[in-house]
Amino acid sequence: MKLNHSRRGFLQVCAAGAGVIATGALAGPRGTSVKAAPLSGYKRLVIINLVGGNDGLNTVFPVTGAAATNYLSRRPGLAMTSGQGLSLAGGPGVSDFRLHPALDTLQGIWNAGELAIIQKVGYPNANLSHFVSEDVWSTGVRSIDLPSGTARGWVARYANQYAPTPTGVISIGMGRRLDFDGATGHPLLIKSVGAFKYEADWVYGNNHILRLDTYAAMLAKQPSTGLAGQVAGAKLAAHNAVTQMATALSDYNAAGPWASYPTTINGFTGYLGGNLRDIAALMYGGMDTRVFYTGIWGGFDTHSAQEPMHTNLLNDLDNAVAAFRADLQAMNVWNDTVVLVISEFGRRNYENGSDGTDHGHGSVVFALGGAVNGGMYGDPPTASDINAEQLGYTTDFRDVYRHVLQDHLGHSAAGVFPESQPVSKTMNFL
Amino acid sequence: MFRIVCCPFVVVCLLAIAITPGCGGGADGGGGGGGGESSGPHTDLTPVTSVSEADIIHFLNRTHFGFNPADLATVQAQGYTAYVDWMLSMPAQTSVINAATSAEISDMSYPGLTELLRWWVYIMNRTANPFQEVLAMFWHDHFATSVDAIDLTATHWVWDHIDLWRSHTTGNLGDLLHRMATDQLMLVWLNGVDSTVTAPNENFAREFWELFSLGADNGYTQQDIEQAARSFTGYRNVFWNDAFGSGFHSRRVVWENNRHDNGTKTIFGRTVTGNGQQEYRDIVDLTLDARGMHVARFICRKLWEYFAYRNPGSIVINDLAQGFVASGFDLKALYRRIFLSKAFFSAKAREPLIKNVLEHHVGYMRATGLFINSQRIDFSLRRCGQEPTRPPTVNGWPKHTGWLSSQQMLERANFLRDCNVYYTDPPQSGWSAGALLPPGVTTDQQVVDYLARLMQVQLTPDQRADAITYINSDRNSGGVISQPWDINNATQRDKKIRGLLYIYGLHATYQLK
Incomplete structure (x- = not known):
């Protein structure tokens, strides 16, 4: 079997001397079409992963009763006081917790009734290792063996069943995540839309185009078997997507003005804004994407000098989400989009001697979007929870994903999360 | 006293059955474990008696940044076994290193971090012994430390750090682990310099076992980590400004006895008495002594997966590990055994891997x-x-x-x-x-x-x-x-x-x- 490839020549798109080459290939093998308008009524999930273990207890912190007393005593240097932080009294109206002061946009979304705060989310048999925890979140499996031939990543299992094109599930700025491992449709795993291009050769410019055409022709003839076939599939998907991505971005840029995505906040270089801007552009470009996966990569592992790092990172999250929400509202897709903010674990309830916090377990997940019923979900940390080493979990993260898959994307999660769980809770924020 | 949560090596060791797929494995697309393994060419660690040109090309692909005609000619001229011994002797590459220094480093007292990167790639490109650099990258990847941990643009001790991977990875594993544990960049990277008697920081203790020597949840407990974090205390950062201006502050890591927890600890069920700065070495030695086969399997597996094939079964790993322990954790002997083995040239070892x-x-x-x-x-x-x-x-x-x-x-x-x-x-x-x-x-x-x-x-x-x-x-x-x-x-x-x-x-x- 040969790989499906449309043998088209390359178009040279030299935008303002930038020397960018875009391929003239058609859209992906399954015929996803590109048009400069978002798919209407198309349900999407956007995952923002705060990699490194976000300190959930400082993100949403108790301000009343023994929970607050214990929180303050366990974190004499790092705790937020009730005078700090942002009130949750608006919207669904919660008085015993407040939001980290950096999260003013999320407070606004809360007040609009579009933010669900899910407390004490985790997985069975806590493990304090980043890598084990990330593996659990990425595979959606804690202790069973998946049947042979089943994709390891949960996003991959979803994609193979419901979104098997290169654009069906997309990761931006996160490398090649295990979540996508085993996806047969060669999903696009990209650094950024702007960087997704072939650079031109200014010495032999015309011949360089012939080289790329020859490469593409040879790629189409690569047997699909074995590891070389797998490589060729990934290459072909990437090759075909170059034009598709560039078109989406230029259409988006031409259609502005859009929200401004901050790249620097108080001198801190933000990470998320560019990624969410790219996702907005791909949505605008009419991609058939069900799951966008992005995040803030690193920095949350705050073993020492947690502040102001944690504040900077949450500012990055908050400001990027502000622009993203404005864009999606302008495109009229905010109501079709659920954004989940996750992290592999929370942190220890007590601060360490380095003005930081060590690895913990249960933490907070945010769900936001026009279709979200705002409010507090899961179980809030109690005084005795906070006196333990770390927060436990009473909501399995897979129940959060399952809820979004089934009640938002409209797809059964049975094959995506096949493992039975010791703790199971029906979520209802959608 | 050790819990088995998800521990492929121990399962193999105790029950002599195949590793359970889905248990362990990294975030790298690897499949499950070894499957129902039987012995065969892919487990045969006896030395090869002759090698073909295709064998040498396979060897170069895995150990020399790939094939090129000059390297092939060198191996053929020397003979394979002699070449492997020469390669493992790490002959000095003085002229290449001097040329790299001259080409890329502007001030040897304060080499820029980017300059050091270029310096290293210069050597990789031109050295007569590419294996030295491939192996250095293997260990750099294993003990993954980043200069992002230091807020400096230039310092000579990153040079020392690169030298650790280039020049100290063919000796004894215990020495390497000790050098790594007390390397200045490592002490900053995993918060060793923040860890004190009043506030031990677990970061290094956890990774020391999880990533560097044993593997996740393989023979240690959270209590062991908390106790070892007390042993890994005593170093501190010192800064001072000098005349070179912004970005050229000197930063040193120094030992301070009063920051070290010199009390008694219990690790792996054994008593560790306070021993000051030597306690870093004591924990390394304790790990090799109390968990020797765990460490040996972990390191042998990682080397085998990099150089030979993915998901090796228990037979070949146990065989390698037993030899490694018996040799007193002699790394050079381990590499030699791998590269001279028939299994390294088996069909399974020729199944392709993706280049980094x-x-x-x-x-x-x-x-x-x-x-x-x-x-x-x-x-x-x-x-x-x-x-x-x-x-x-x-x-x-x-x-x-x-x-x-x-x-x-x-x-x-x-x-x-x-x-x-x-x-x-x-x-x-x-x-x-x-x-x-x-x-x-x-x-x-x-x-x-x-x-x-x-x-x-x-x-x-x-x-x-x-x-x-x-x-x-x-x-x-x-x-x-x-x-x-x-x-x-x-x-x-x-x-x-x-x-x-x-x-x-x-x-x-x-x-x-």
Whole structure:
């Protein structure tokens, strides 16, 4: 079997001397079409992963009763006081917790009734290792063996069943995540839309185009078997997507003005804004994407000098989400989009001697979007929870994903999360 | 006293059954465990008696940033076993190192972090013993420390850090672990300098076992971590300003007895008495003593997966590990055993692996001579996501299919293009497309076939036909034109050979080793 490839020549798109080459290939093998308008009524999930273990207890912190007393005593240097932080009294109206002061946009979304705060989310048999925890979140499996031939990543299992094109599930700025491992449709795993291009050769410019055409022709003839076939599939998907991505971005840029995505906040270089801007552009470009996966990569592992790092990172999250929400509202897709903010674990309830916090377990997940019923979900940390080493979990993260898959994307999660769980809770924020 | 949560090695050890798929495994696309393994050529660690040219090419692909004719000729001239011994003796590469220092380092007292990166790649590109650099990268990936931990633009002790991986990884594993644990960059990277008697920091203690010596949840408990964190206390950062201005602050890591917890600890059920600065060494020794086979299996597995094949079963790993323990954790003897083994040349070990970025880049430059300039190489390595001295996390870089992202495919293409357009590096200016071809390689078919072998790409017959069509064509603004191959036309020759190297570099099989 040969790989499906449309043998088209390359178009040279030299935008303002930038020397960018875009391929003239058609859209992906399954015929996803590109048009400069978002798919209407198309349900999407956007995952923002705060990699490194976000300190959930400082993100949403108790301000009343023994929970607050214990929180303050366990974190004499790092705790937020009730005078700090942002009130949750608006919207669904919660008085015993407040939001980290950096999260003013999320407070606004809360007040609009579009933010669900899910407390004490985790997985069975806590493990304090980043890598084990990330593996659990990425595979959606804690202790069973998946049947042979089943994709390891949960996003991959979803994609193979419901979104098997290169654009069906997309990761931006996160490398090649295990979540996508085993996806047969060669999903696009990209650094950024702007960087997704072939650079031109200014010495032999015309011949360089012939080289790329020859490469593409040879790629189409690569047997699909074995590891070389797998490589060729990934290459072909990437090759075909170059034009598709560039078109989406230029259409988006031409259609502005859009929200401004901050790249620097108080001198801190933000990470998320560019990624969410790219996702907005791909949505605008009419991609058939069900799951966008992005995040803030690193920095949350705050073993020492947690502040102001944690504040900077949450500012990055908050400001990027502000622009993203404005864009999606302008495109009229905010109501079709659920954004989940996750992290592999929370942190220890007590601060360490380095003005930081060590690895913990249960933490907070945010769900936001026009279709979200705002409010507090899961179980809030109690005084005795906070006196333990770390927060436990009473909501399995897979129940959060399952809820979004089934009640938002409209797809059964049975094959995506096949493992039975010791703790199971029906979520209802959608 | 140790809990088994998810522990493939212990399962194998106790029950002598296959590893359970899905238990353990990294975030790198690896499958499950070893499967119902039986012995065979892929577990045979007895020495090879003879090697073919194809065997040597396999060896070069795995240990030398890939094949090139000069390295093949060297191995053939020396004989395989003699060559392996020479390679493992790590002969000094003085002239290359001096040339690299002269070319890339402006102030040897305060080498810039970027300069050090270029310095290292310069050596990789030109050394007579590429294995030394491949092995250094293996250990750098294993003990993944990043200069991002230090808020400096220049310091000499990152040089010491690189030297640790380049020059101290053929001795005793205990010595290596001890050097690593007390390396200044490591002490900053994993918060060793923040860990004190009043507030021990668990970060290094956890990774010391999880990532560096035992593997996740393999023979240690949270209590062990908390106790070892007390042993790993006592170092501290010192800063002072000097006359060099911003970015050139001196930063040193020093020992302070009163920051060290000199009390008694209990680790692995054994008592560890306070021993000051020597306690770092004591914990290393305790780990090797109390968990020797765990460590040996963990290290042997990692080496085997990198150099031979993925997901090895228990037979070959236990065999290697037992030898490693019996040798007193002699790394050189372990490498020698691996590279001389029949299993290393077995069909299973020849199943392809994906090249990491350095293997891809350095291999391409070594084979073609197209060394891109040093400013561009650090840009390219950053874009491709494997910048030495800057691993993304303490878990190191992606492995194997972990490199198969869409972005990666384009970034690798753009590196190949960089090799064609950034040729200001002095050795580059003498590059000649014609000189790449040996005498007798003159016709279109000969050139296409010779360069395919040089790059070790496997062309199907119709792909070969495409390559022949390519060098008999050109393209102008109006489109593709016929232009028969003419080896005597220097301009066309340069253009087409560069083009063919670029096309071959993009070939799916060029990603494999």
